[in-house]
Amino acid sequence: MTNSTARVEAFEKWVKNKFNIYNSLFLNQRADSFKHVGMLIPLLYESSKLGLEAGQYPIEILDTFFENQAGIQSETAKINFMFKVIQFVERQVVLFDSVEDASFEQIQRHASELSLKEYFALHNTKNKGPEFEEQLKIFKARLVLTAHPTQFYPRSVLDIISSLRKLISKNNINDIDLVLQQLGMTSLLNSKKPTPYEEAQNLIYYLKYVYYDAIGELYSNIKKNIASKEFDNPELIQLGFWPGGDRDGNPYVTHKATMLVADDLRMSLMKCYYWDVKRLSLMLTFKDVSELILNLKQKLYQAMYESERAIPFTEILEPLTKARARIIKCYNSLYIDELDKVIDKVKIFKTHFATLDIRQNHDVHKKTIEAILRSEKLIESSLDELEEPELVNILTSKNILIDVTKFKDPLIKDTLQTISGLKLIQTKNGEAGCNRYIISNAEDIYAVLFVYALFRWCGLRDSQLTFDIIPLFESMDGMTHSAYIIETLFNNNEYRKHVALRNNTQTVMLGFSDGTKDGGYLQANWSIFKTKESISAVCAQHHIKAVFFDGRGGPPARGGGKTHRFYASQSKEIAKHEIQLTIQGQTITSRYGTKAHFTHNCEQLLTAGLSNIISDKENHINVDDRRMLEELAVLSHQKYTRLKQHEMFLPYLENKSTLKYYAEANIGSRPVKRGNDKKLELKDLRAIPFVGSWSQMKQNVPGYFGVGTALKELEKQGKLDELKHLFRDVPYFKTLMLNSMMSLFKCDFNLTRYISKDDNYKEFWHILLDEYQLSKDMLLLISGFDHLMQEEAVSKESIEIRKRIVLPLLVIQQYAMQKIEQGVVLKPSYEKIVKRSLYGNINASRNSV
Secondary structure (H helix, E strand, O other), X not given: OOHHHHHHHHHHHHHHHHHHHHHHHHHOOOOHHHOOHHHHHHHHHHHHXXXXXXXXXXXXXXXXXXXXXXXXXXXXXXXXXXXXXXXXXXXXXXXXXXXXXXXXXXXXXXXXXXXXXXXXXXXXXXXXXXXXXXXXXXXXXXXXXXXXXXXXXXXXXXXXHHHXXXXXXXXXXXXXXXXXXXXXXXXXXXXXXXXXXXXXXXHHHHHHHHHHHHHHHHHHHHHHHOOOOOOOOOXXXXXXXXXXXXXXXXXXXXXXXXXXXXXXXXXXXXXXXXXXHHHHHHHOOOHHHHHHHHHHHHHHHHHXXXXXXXXXXXHHHHHHHHHHHHHHXXXXXXXXXXXXXXXHHHHHHOOOXXXXXXXXXXXXXXXXXHHHHHHOOOOXXXXXXXXHHHHHHHHHHOOOOOOHHHOOOHHHHHHHHHHHHXXXXXXXXXXXHOOEEEEEOOOOOHHXXXXXXXXXXXXXXXXXXXXXXXXXXXXXXXXXXXXHHHHHHHOOHHHHHXXXXXXXXXXXXXXXXXXXXXXXXXXXXXXXXXXXXXXXXXXXXXXXXXXXXXXXXXXXXXXXOOHHHHHHXXXXXXXXXXXXXXXXXXXXXXXXXXXXXXXXXXXXXXXXXXXXXXXXXXXXOOHHHHHHHHHHHHHHHHHHHHHXXXXXXXXXXXXXXXXXXXXXXXXXXXXXXXXXXXXXXXXHEXXXXXXXXXXXXXXXXXXXXXXXXXXXXXXHOOOHHHHHHHHXXXXXXXXXXXXXXXXXXXXXXXXXXXXXXXXXXXXXXXXXXXXXXXXXXXXXXXXXXXXXXXXXXXXXXXXXXXXXXXXXHHHHXXXXXXXXXXXXOOHHHHHHHHHHHHHHHHHHHOXXX
């Protein structure tokens, strides 16, 4: 039996069958709010499935269902029923998530991927163990939790999910029934939009209850499996944090919010330390050891409740290392392993828990710099008055002391207060608590130099400027010019001195989400790949270590997909000193939401990164293959550009998708677009609502559009064999195509077929449908697959079950959209249905946005 077959059978046993059993309990809920609804759900699913396959529209399907199966006559009763179905489906999603998560370890036993322990063994058999261990001593992986909460359960629901997972693991059916009843009566939604601080608290929940122990255990297991007893790399797995620090386009992230979140991160860590030290105090009861532990426990207790009582890192570590020395010397090393685990955690998390990244848009910095130079009489109104050499000299060499109170503009004032206050965060949380400043929309050298100047003018000069300044290249133009920008910065003496102070390391962030929105799926990904290669070369020439920080979202359209496969497919020309990536939305819960998930996916990141460094076979894309990839990217980009330029592109999004309802839903604190203009501009639109709106319609345009056209054009040129070679022999290309297959597999154009009869939008809808069908056909052709996701049977089966769960909700959503178009009297109620349906669909997809 192959691993793939065994995994499918394990999935059937542990997930599918269990879900069917527990779902039957749920469908028979006795709660008044769901009375009779559970019995009608299977009928509604069958009616929806058969109706769509027969070419019926949602309005026909539901009207027939109400009349023939449900016996519901009044419009108000129909609306109430649809709301209850939505609530029911949302809870079915929670149940399936819980079953799947509880079964993760059983299914993973049959996985083809190697665990880190197996990776050790493999390299030892190849006599590469020492080389692997040496790389492990210096390698780093950073997971950055972002401020894009697209799975947004309240704390009470997270606790229910945790309980469900544990009960399902034990097959405790009676208690599962009780918790399912509790779930049926508990609200899954936030009553209002969360504040940035509340978003931060939701993610700190995972830091405290999952990542603190998971990282500690992973690190401990690595130390056990490594031959060298001197292994010490506490930065092997690092955590980053964006809620409270990411202010790009979010007016609610203020200086005050940033300081609150920084304090909360530190104080939450002190609570974790307190409970660990309290457990140690029950073991280390020896006369000259217990006093050290008890004194530390008392300090931690005060620090976890009082924001002004920040304990320096050394004051936490020293008592523990002194206790360790005494135990070895006097007490036969009793409980030394338990003590070492706590010491390791302290070295890993220090006093910050996770590094709070600051991010702001380049345009805000430009506005701030202009205001400062006007106040200093260096310009009259605009930076355009200065030639580049003069402006660069001012930014890098002129000393200005800023008085924040002189500026009245709230955004400028807050920007300066934030930068001025960052040193206080480092004082309380340590340098690692906040030492990265990211500039989005970077397209020239000023993106970096404006921030460099602002730090200097806020009093952080030379050795005090303990921050990495990180440009985020996300547009096609930005990526095209990125290597030149980095080269120009390194040639500036003052900035080069700063890089030297930052360990001769330059971090560059690359934005998959906005890149795809700007250039289309294939062009964006290929541009990012080439950008990494060119920046790696520039950094190598200047003897600077290049580190790439990937802004990846959940779905393939936002850089998602199989993370291990992505990093393992990077070429040898790309610097691989570290892996840094954002963990966004449902990815936090679906791939890093439990200790088992977190450990597995972290191990996969480490093996992917290290395999590229010490592999016998380097990933190299030859000249001919590159030429073909370039041609595919250009052809795909041309097709996608024509789509964006179509006169109905934005009207279609505004009027036929759920885009406008994202702004009204209590999903996150951030607005759906940058700026305050009422007119929708694609450049201002956030990637999450952009990608999410296509996902809600089950059209997933950003994940494949242009791929089919590009492949077909090369096939017409007689290059089918070369395309098959690319898929078979170039791991990077295969990774892109497999991810695109997932996007295609999640599509269902039957759901919106009614648009094909709309005089205004039918042509545009058919453009989308044609490219979907062409992309599907061409991917099957070049891969030799019989069906999409053929190599990912378990993931495919999981998606299939989720599609079945959510189909009634999707039909209801489109039914409501049709009713709204008809201008019915109860239009506000149907608009509420659309808004309400967003949540369940997002959560069901797990990587939809």
